[in-house]
Amino acid sequence: MPKLKTNRGAAKRFKKTATGRFKRSQSHLNHILTKKSTKRKRGLRQPETVSASDTAAIRRMLPYV
Numbered sequence: 001m002p003k004l005k006t007n008r009g010a011a012k013r014f015k016k017t018a019t020g021r022f023k024r025s026q027s028h029l030n031h032i033l034t035k036k037s038t039k040r041k042r043g044l045r046q047p048e049t050v051s052a053s054d055t056a057a058i059r060r061m062l063p064y065v
Helices: 008-013 038-044 052-061
Strands: 014-016 022-024
Touching: 008 014, 008 052
Parallel strands: none
Antiparallel strands: 014 022
16 A cells, blocks of 8 residues: 655644644634734634544544644
C-alpha cells in the first residue's frame, strides 16, 4: 500500500488533543476589528474543539496525527 498524503492545509489548522479530539482556532479575528468589542475579541482568542460531526473528515485529512 502507498503512503497516504496529509492535507497540509488541515495540518496547519488543527491539532490533536490528548483525548483524541481536535482543537482549532476561531474565525473573525483577522480584520475589521474596530467594530468588535474587546470582550468579543478576547473570547475569540480561545481555542475551540471541532464538532463531532466534522471529526471524521479531519481524521481522514490527517492520517498520521
